[in-house]
Amino acid sequence: MMNVKLVSREDSLKVLCLGAHSDDIEIGCGGTVMKLIKSHKRMAFDWVVLSADDKRRKEAEASAAAFLVGAADKTVVVREFKDGFFPFIGGEIKEYFEELKLRVDPDLIFTHNRADLHQDHRLVSELTWNTFRDHLILEYEISKYDGDLGAPNVFVHMDEAVCRTKIQLIVKYFKSQAGNGWFTKETFRAIMRLRGIESNAPDGYAEAFYSRKLILA
Secondary structure (H helix, E strand, C coil), X not given: CCCCCCCCCCCEEEEEXXXXXXCHHHHHHHHHHHHHHHHCCEEEEEEEEEECCHHHHHHHXXXXXXXXXXXXXXXXXXXXXXXXXXXXXXHHHHHHHHHHHXXXXXXXEEEECCCCCCHHHHHHHHHHHHHCCCCEEEEEXXXXXXXXXXXXXXXXXECHHHHHHHHXXXXXXXXXHCCCCCCCHHHHHHHHHHHHHHCCCXXXXXXXXXXXXXXXX
């Protein structure tokens, strides 16, 4: 399996993280975010959560601050588009994406998987590709009742410390989700363990992504 580095440690890297809901980014790519910050000196993040009420907004902001410790620059935006209704208010969300495009020009974008069966997640993925056509886009995955996990083709290896920290932070900051059956430490660790096996990770853990288009220069 080939290892490809995004940039050298001395280079700056601008990253856009997109999540439909307040815990999506952390679950989908939280470990990768922490690993990037640790391995690169100049990291700049735009962290965008599209749906959150007052309680979940506070959770999202606190969690983003914890995951982005060490980043050279960070902007966290939490919007209030109606949870579960994204396809029906797609025009409003599309307008926001057009505004976002004028403000950010990232080197790397993390977004939802286009095959995700949650309607909000799927729309965010579609709009990401509609809006950012000349960018490296990696689609993350989220375990759920629907059973929509696929066969990702990009892996970021994690060590035990990163896995443990990711899980601890998610559980700490998103207490509003504690009653959901999928929201468990075991679930978060299990998917990273599975992807670690698939990518032959040295420490046994990985986050996985889908890359639709990738240019090697």
